[in-house]
Amino acid sequence: MENLIFSFNVVLPIFSLMLIGTFLRKVKLLDKEFIEKANNFAFKVLLPVLLFNNIYKSHISEVFNVKLIVFAVLINIVIVGTMFIVVPKLVKENRDRSIVIQGLYRSNFVLFGVPLSRNIFGPDSLGTVTTLTAIIIPIYNFLAVFILDWYSNDKSDYKKTIVSIIKNPLIIGSFIGIVFSLLNIELPQFIEKTVADVAATATPIALIILGGDIEIKNLGKNMQLLFSVTVGKLLIIPAIVIITAIIFGFKGVELGALFSMVAPSVAVSSYTMALQYECNSELAGQLVFVTTMFSPVTIFTFIFILKSVGLF
Template structure:
């Protein structure tokens, strides 16, 4: 019962935020256009503050395990190589190939990873997850552009990739926070307070909007792609990652943050990217919706299992 309550308390806040957003839209208190505009504000204004605050607040002396960083990046690239070899053999349409590959390797690490790590490991989890997000998100973004362009038949100049990375608001916020931390620049308390409060608002607002934009129609035709992909992403991959992290001797919090890279839902940004780069936008949106709904169950079961065997101590 103790393990059950631990897992429930970890996942239930996510479900409540999402359900509240969905309920507000269904009640007619806000339409989808409002939710989309609010989502843009959150992405452009709130997420940079969250990233800045988390890196600005890193305690002195805390360092990032470079071996963990290397393993995380190599595992993403290795997974992509396998998917590029396998998916085209199973799926005929180019516009679906890139979307499926992106859905399997690209997780909503920002939206779910940081608060989930905080819920389980407290401040230590927050800081490690934030630092990993700042490293992993550029890898996700760069490779997503390359893969989608590959199946569209185009070429991606290096200058375009660099420009897209630097335009990402989360990356900008992270870089600024890291610079402040490295240089030891301290803001006045009257400024730090509002920044921290805005940062604390980010996750509830983002999950609220995610719930307010969920749709469950037109899913049936794509289930043959969605079900096996999500099962592989949220059940098989996390198990493999946990085994690798354990064999490499990572600490509990490091192992959990690495696990989150694969166990969290499909990144919401993958939908917009697929729509704008010749991919199957409808399929991409369904991956986001169904993986988000499924994650409430799968993450709960994973946390319950990991806590039961003492890996979250």
């Protein structure tokens, strides 16, 4: 019973914030225009400040785990590489293939990683998960651009692509945080307090906006792909990564960071990027919607099992 209550306490606060957003959209306190602006504000301001603040307050030299970073990078490359072999054999349309591959590996790590880690292990765990975020997010973006471009008729200018990734606010926030942490640069107290206050609003606002944004129609049109990708993204891949991580000796906060990387729903930004290419953006949006709806159940299940066996 204790592990059951623990699992509920981890997942319900996150899911409740999303439900608040859905409710506010239904009663028309949030409209499409506001949600678009709020998403932009969260992406360009709140989440970068959150990443900076978490890294700034952590001791990077103490929490930077080379084994964890290498494992996380390699496991993502292996997943994408495997999908490049498997997906074309199962999915006929090119414009669907890129969306399926992206949906299987790319998660809402920034949005869910921090609250999951904090809810499971407490605030002292944030240094590990935020450092991992700072490494994985650029890789997610590079892989997403490569995948979408590979299956698109409209080939990209890779120089512009690299520049756009470097200019990504999440990457900038992470990089500045790493610099400040490594060089032991201390902000004036009033600035540090302001940054902390802004960072504290990032997760609840982003989750509320996400809840208000998930409104998709015509789900039956892509039901087979939606079912396959949702099962793969929320159950099969997290299970494989967790088991592999345990074999390599990861547990506790480190295993929690890896879990937070693979267990959440498909990244919202995958839909935005799909719009820029000749890919099935409708399917991308539907995957965000469906995996977001079911991820609280699968995350709860994994947490309950891992807590019960003493790995969390």
